[in-house]
Amino acid sequence: MTAAPSAPLAQTSPVAGTAVLGLGVHRPEVVVDNEQICQWIDSSDEWIRQRTGIVTRRRAPAHVSVVDMSYDAAREALQDAGIDGSQLGAVVVSTVTHPYQTPSAAADLAHRLGATPAAAFDISAACAGFCYGIGQADALVRSGAAEYVLVVGVEKLSDFIDNHERSISFLLGDGAGAVVVGPSETPGISPSVLGSNGEKWSAVSMNNSLLRLRDALFDAHTSGDASQLMDPEQRLWPTLRQDGQTVFRWAVWEMAKVAKQALETAGISAADLTAFVPHQANMRIIDELAKQLKLPETVLIGRDIVDSGNTSAASIPLALHRLRSEHPEIRGGYALQIGFGAGLVYGAQVIRIP
Amino acid sequence: MADKNEILAGLAEIVEEETGLETDEVQLDKSFTEDLDIDSISMMTIVVNAEEKFDVKIPDEEVKNLTTVGDAVDYIANAQG
Numbered sequence: 001m002t003a004a005p006s007a008p009l010a011q012t013s014p015v016a017g018t019a020v021l022g023l024g025v026h027r028p029e030v031v032v033d034n035e036q037i038c039q040w041i042d043s044s045d046e047w048i049r050q051r052t053g054i055v056t057r058r059r060a061p062a063h064v065s066v067v068d069m070s071y072d073a074a075r076e077a078l079q080d081a082g083i084d085g086s087q088l089g090a091v092v093v094s095t096v097t098h099p100y101q102t103p104s105a106a107a108d109l110a111h112r113l114g115a116t117p118a119a120a121f122d123i124s125a126a127c128a129g130f131c132y133g134i135g136q137a138d139a140l141v142r143s144g145a146a147e148y149v150l151v152v153g154v155e156k157l158s159d160f161i162d163n164h165e166r167s168i169s170f171l172l173g174d175g176a177g178a179v180v181v182g183p184s185e186t187p188g189i190s191p192s193v194l195g196s197n198g199e200k201w202s203a204v205s206m207n208n209s210l211l212r213l214r215d216a217l218f219d220a221h222t223s224g225d226a227s228q229l230m231d232p233e234q235r236l237w238p239t240l241r242q243d244g245q246t247v248f249r250w251a252v253w254e255m256a257k258v259a260k261q262a263l264e265t266a267g268i269s270a271a272d273l274t275a276f277v278p279h280q281a282n283m284r285i286i287d288e289l290a291k292q293l294k295l296p297e298t299v300l301i302g303r304d305i306v307d308s309g310n311t312s313a314a315s316i317p318l319a320l321h322r323l324r325s326e327h328p329e330i331r332g333g334y335a336l337q338i339g340f341g342a343g344l345v346y347g348a349q350v351i352r353i354p
Numbered sequence: 355m356a357d358k359n360e361i362l363a364g365l366a367e368i369v370e371e372e373t374g375l376e377t378d379e380v381q382l383d384k385s386f387t388e389d390l391d392i393d394s395i396s397m398m399t400i401v402v403n404a405e406e407k408f409d410v411k412i413p414d415e416e417v418k419n420l421t422t423v424g425d426a427v428d429y430i431a432n433a434q435g
Contacts, residue, residue: 051393051395243414244394244395245394245397245398245414245417246414248394248395248398249398249401249402249414252398252399252402253402282395288399
């Protein structure tokens with residue numbers, strides 16, 4: 001026997017088209033150059049530039065939070081889109097550096113933007129987070145679940161690095177980028193190509209979990225010996241590490257396939273692109289990816305990494321914003337964006353530049 | 355299938371394309387890092403191009419064992435065999 005409801009359920013009415021309607025960023029005030037980095041690790045300005053392309057990275061001061069940076073970027077994005085915070089149906093924040101397991105950065109941000117009671121949630125997809133967010137926003141708007149969705153990619157990586165290790169910390173910076181996604185008569189967001197490869201879970205990862213720190217604090221308290229808490233070799237506070245060679249290989253040759261798939265799914269070719277905005281992980285990954293994709297010389301390539309370092313979920317909107325500031329004529333053109341990182345996870349799509 | 359001389363010649367072309375080093379500098383006893391000054395990122399590019407050229411698989415964990423050009427030539431020859 002089955003239950004037989006007397007009334008059919010209502011479902012949302014789908015919307016045909018979506019687009020990115022506005023873009024904004026926050027670039028933190030503190031500039032960290034390679035000379036400063038070389039006070040922490042045995043390296044040189046020349047070595048860092050040659051291996052990574054990075055000249056400076058920006059880091060937020062202690063009193064500036066992930067939500068503060070998000071708010072600044074979101075305000076610019078809302079203004080650029082010509083809408084008010086109260087019109088948002090959802091707020092999505094992609095980050096891995098909001099320092100609370102819960103509640104989310106998104107709920108606080110939504111409140112500060114006057115977006116309450118918008119749906120609000122964070123996404124943990126590291127350097128692919130922005131592309132995951134665009135995929136979510138596109139789905140929310142096209143399904144009719146929300147009219148306007150704010151997507152923020154934000155990181156305060158400086159809180160989760162160990163300046164004295166040399167696999168990844170010297171690459172990383174802080175920042176935020178935000179976009180508003182909404183309905184559009186002309187299609188402005190292609191199907192997202194999202195994926196993961198958990199076999200390489202440890203290729204980019206925290207060195208340990210917060211539980212190890214908790215246990216060490218407990219041990220120190222019970223034994224009365226706090227010396228291990230101060231031992232720099234213990235590195236109890238969780239910080240990022242990477243296996244650079246594994247990540248480089250995956251980021252170039254596997255991600256070139258994903259980027260090609262995103263173009264194919266979008267129904268366009270590299271010749272139709274105005275810009276290529278990959279995650280700003282390393283200039284040599286960007287260069288090699290562009291080579292593998294055989295991009296025409298007319299395609300502008302996001303190279304914000306030079307001044308911003310690797311800002312994980314924030315890097316794509318930061319790079320797109322810079323390209324648009326330097327080349328306002330690119331508005332309305334197609335940008336291929338691809339994010340990839342810890343998980344390992346990846347996401348890519350083509351958007352029309354707002 | 356290629357013999358070791360052919361593998362060396364093919365590998366030297368890949369190294370030349372990546373680094374600009376002359377092919378005759380790429381000899382069996384040369385260390386990639388110490389003698390040829392090839393960094394870890396360039397090494398990965400060379401490995402991937404070698405995989406394609408010689409139709410072999412060189413896993414990430416094997417790359418660190420390829421200290422000299424001779425190590426790489428031997429690995430590729432065995433993988434092909």
